[in-house]
Amino acid sequence: MKKPLIILTGPTAVGKTKASIGLAKAIGGEIISADSMQVYKYMDIGSAKIRPEEMDGVPHYLVDELEPDEEFHVVRFQQMAKQAMKRIYEKGKIPILVGGTGFYIQAVLYDIDFMENGGDDSYRRELECLAQEYGAEYLHGRLREVDAKSAQEIHAHNVKRVIRALEYHHQTGQPISRHNEEQRQKESPYRFAYFVLNDERSHLYERINLRVDQMIDDGLEREVRALKERGYTRNMVSMQGLGYKEMLDYLDGAYTLDEAVSVIKRDTRHFAKRQITWFKRERDVIWIDKQDYAYEETKILAAMLSELEKRGIENGNKF
DSSP, X not given: OOEEEEEEEOSTTSSHHHHHHHHHHHHTEEEEXXXXXXXXXXXXXXXXXXXXXXXXXXXXXXXXXXXXXXXOOHHHHHHHHHHHHHHHHXXXXXEEEESSOHHHHHHHHTTOOOOOOOSOOHHHHHHHHHHHHHOHHHXXXXXXXXXXXXXXXXXXXXXXXXXXXXXXXXXXXXXXXXXXXXXXXXXXXXXXXXXXXXOOHHHHHHHHHHHHHHHHHHTHHHHHHHXXXXXOOTTSSXXXXXXXXXXXXXXXXXXXXXXXXXXXXXXXXXXXXXXXXHHHHSSSEXXXXXXXXXXXXXXXXXXXXXXXXXXXXXXXXXX
């Protein structure tokens, strides 16, 4: 029988953290963070990282595991997540992937083969130099010429993914979007439930604005200053995260604080919209619209537990 896997995702600020703790405690689960920023140490406020007291005794993986100058991408996430899942299964527990990075979730759920071609990395270095010299938009334009579908799906500022797509096309002569689509059609090796927690758009945007205000009150500026003092710079993947790059611009004098906050709010709303679009394309998802449950956590949890029962994903050691 396939091993069980639960996914709890949704747009940023929708309330995944709290819902995931209730679910984990109800079914004997342990949580793996599917987030591109929470894996980094010292980056707590801007990443909305779960605090130890919020974990309520539930073990979490892929949180605070890397230094901000370390590389973290979908292939490394897949490797680390699989290691965490092995440990969780060995305990007789159920892994719960929690986070809003849809591509990371897809990589684990369908065990995507990224066909990492070893050896010559000179083309990648060339692309990295082009990005530094001419900017992210130029590189994104190169991708649009050879793989319009990927260019539409990958944000121009996600330089690592743009480079990976261009590198794949260079190595194989095929668009990576076609490869990813083929991989997406694979049957999952897991017996899974894929929950997407969602909210009415205006309510979600209000939550995003309030969260950004709270980040400022909690000391986001101080956090980014401390990262700079540790020697972490804007050319690192981690420092390109939402909230961090804008605060760096503020500290460098490109924005006033009010302008930086406004840009963070705007870009986070746009990010949430892209996340929802991604999840709408995914197969076999279970939408949990919070307004349908009058925003009551007990009702939302009951709905998820009911869906797990239908799929034979049971409480405790029954697998």
